[in-house]
Amino acid sequence: FNFKQDNFEEFYHIGEPIGSGQFAVVRKCKLKETNVEYAAKFIKRKRTKSSRRGLSIEDIQREVSILSAIDHENIVKLYDVYENKSEVILVLELVCGGELFQFLAEREKVNEDEAVEFLKQILEGVRHLHEHSIVHLDLKPENLMLLGQNSTRLKIIDFGLSRKLDEGVEVKDITGTPEFVAPEIVNYDPLCTATDMWSIGVITYILLSGCSPFLGDDKQETLANISAVDFSFDCEDFANTSLLAKNFIQGLLLRNPNERATVYDCLRHPWIRPVKESQAQCRRSSSINLE
Numbered sequence: 001f002n003f004k005q006d007n008f009e010e011f012y013h014i015g016e017p018i019g020s021g022q023f024a025v026v027r028k029c030k031l032k033e034t035n036v037e038y039a040a041k042f043i044k045r046k047r048t049k050s051s052r053r054g055l056s057i058e059d060i061q062r063e064v065s066i067l068s069a070i071d072h073e074n075i076v077k078l079y080d081v082y083e084n085k086s087e088v089i090l091v092l093e094l095v096c097g098g099e100l101f102q103f104l105a106e107r108e109k110v111n112e113d114e115a116v117e118f119l120k121q122i123l124e125g126v127r128h129l130h131e132h133s134i135v136h137l138d139l140k141p142e143n144l145m146l147l148g149q150n151s152t153r154l155k156i157i158d159f160g161l162s163r164k165l166d167e168g169v170e171v172k173d174i175t176g177t178p179e180f181v182a183p184e185i186v187n188y189d190p191l192c193t194a195t196d197m198w199s200i201g202v203i204t205y206i207l208l209s210g211c212s213p214f215l216g217d218d219k220q221e222t223l224a225n226i227s228a229v230d231f232s233f234d235c236e237d238f239a240n241t242s243l244l245a246k247n248f249i250q251g252l253l254l255r256n257p258n259e260r261a262t263v264y265d266c267l268r269h270p271w272i273r274p275v276k277e278s279q280a281q282c283r284r285s286s287s288i289n290l291e
């Protein structure tokens with residue numbers, strides 16, 4: 001993409017905010033020529049190299065080059081890029097069903113069939129990323145957007161921390177949101193595709209229980225819990241959870257990245273792709289709420 005220097009507002013009507021990131025605000029927008037609606041992500045540019053506010057043009061170009069390299073139904077599409085002296089504007093696919101995070105907040109937790117529906121889409125999107133040697137590094141419910149109000153279709157957004165795993169480049173200086181980061185991030189060890197798989201384990205634990213496996217009273221305690229891989233299923237919300245679901249999570253929350261299930265292992269896991277109708281049946285039976 002070469003960033004367009006034209007005035008964005010000449011070509012688009014700007015609508016209401018639909019989300020935000022650390023140095024970005026995302027608003028609905030409409031292309032005047034076609035009346036098609038998009039999401040416009042206004043990213044604040046750093047004024048000077050040493051400024052702490054805004055993103056460097058290199059960081060913005062990284063997000064753009066990664067987003068423009070991928071095309072998958074579970075990953076938000078990038079259509080165009082505009083820039084002016086204070087910000088860069090990404091014209092993205094409009095996803096306006098809100099974050100999976102808000103959906104969860106209203107529901108507290110979801111039953112296993114719904115969780116599997118969400119996870120299949122997350123795993124398909126992450127498979128596409130990993131096949132292109134891209135790691136997201138910030139997978140969390142806030143970065144999973146539902147397509148519409150009552151839709152269970154979701155897309156992965158915000159590639160602000162994502163990286164291309166070029167040969168030999170050790171991506172060690174990145175940290176996402178404490179609750180979701182893998183031990184290798186806490187310990188500044190090399191990151192890899194397995195780093196995303198850990199986050200999928202944390203997301204699954206939260207989907208099924210409403211509890212966050214490593215969350216401590218402060219950031220330090222959370223990071224210590226992660227580094228020690230100190231979690232359990234005794235949160236009373238796991239009482240009705242199937243053994244297959246727990247086995248799926250246990251295959252991901254492993255300290256050694258090489259032992260962790262890959263995205264392919266997850267897509268083949270019997271909890272995700274039951275080999276026999278009976279297995280899906282046992283999942284259904286275990287998730288019937290007793291109340």
Ligand SMILES: Nc1cc2c(nn1)-c1ccccc1CC2
Pocket residue numbers: 018019020021022024026039041076092093094095096145157158
């Ligand atoms: N940090 C964020 C945050 C968001 C988005 N992107 N990055 C986004 C992308 C496409 C459609 C809608 C959104 C809103 C939330």
